[in-house]
Amino acid sequence: MKKVIEIFLDILYPRRCPVCHDIVVPKGQRICVACRDQLKPITGPRCYKCSKPLACGEQEYCKNCKTTHHFDQGLGIFTYGSVLRESMFQLKYGNRQEYGVFYGQLAAYYSKNQIRCWNPQIIIPIPLHKKKMTKRGYNQAEIIASALGKELGLKIDTKTLLRTVYTNPQKDLGYRERKENLEHAFEIKGKLPWKKILLVDDIYTTGATIDSAAKVLKKAGAEKVYFLTIGIGTDA
Numbered sequence: 001m002k003k004v005i006e007i008f009l010d011i012l013y014p015r016r017c018p019v020c021h022d023i024v025v026p027k028g029q030r031i032c033v034a035c036r037d038q039l040k041p042i043t044g045p046r047c048y049k050c051s052k053p054l055a056c057g058e059q060e061y062c063k064n065c066k067t068t069h070h071f072d073q074g075l076g077i078f079t080y081g082s083v084l085r086e087s088m089f090q091l092k093y094g095n096r097q098e099y100g101v102f103y104g105q106l107a108a109y110y111s112k113n114q115i116r117c118w119n120p121q122i123i124i125p126i127p128l129h130k131k132k133m134t135k136r137g138y139n140q141a142e143i144i145a146s147a148l149g150k151e152l153g154l155k156i157d158t159k160t161l162l163r164t165v166y167t168n169p170q171k172d173l174g175y176r177e178r179k180e181n182l183e184h185a186f187e188i189k190g191k192l193p194w195k196k197i198l199l200v201d202d203i204y205t206t207g208a209t210i211d212s213a214a215k216v217l218k219k220a221g222a223e224k225v226y227f228l229t230i231g232i233g234t235d236a
Helices: 001-011 033-038 082-093 095-118 128-137 138-150 175-181 208-219
Strands: 073-079 120-127 161-163 186-188 196-204 225-232
Touching: 073 095, 082 095, 082 138, 082 196, 082 225, 095 138, 095 196, 095 225, 120 138, 138 196, 161 208, 186 208, 196 208, 208 225
Parallel strands: 073 225, 120 196, 196 225
Antiparallel strands: 161 186
């Protein structure tokens, strides 16, 4: 019965490719065969702290991680280039929620060994402010986190970390402005019951959002805060 329902839904709402955004070819796949090569995970030297790709293998940290962060370590799956930028845009603003499931499952495949090493007790997606949540109707980070957690057998929590301050879009701000924009943006509801936490978001650029959330979690009693994002900027 479940298979019949899936086939019926696929006829009514055919799956779209997260790269070209057309109906997936061949049918039944999650991404067009011709588009697969455009989504390759990061390889080579990375920043030890945030995992940004580095130009030189002798480097340990990217420019941004030479300053202190509140998170302990993180992992980005893909470089945030033009293909992923458009895909994330469609996920966030084009109601392509199925892209979030696709990227969450893919992230689980590429990150499972690292996440086992971190051994988090819970996954927490970066929350949206209730005003943005009402306008958009869903949180893309939560969709990614749910798919990731399901693949790895980890629970997710969406009730404890709250975004209580409505902030301006981060994309048009510099590093210092981003940090100031997120000052006091997050709060913890109730008592934090976990010591090791994995934060999940769609994109990491300067790390201001992840850092702000990690700061609040550490203040509430977390000992280790890690992060996973689908896209991550370069060390430029």
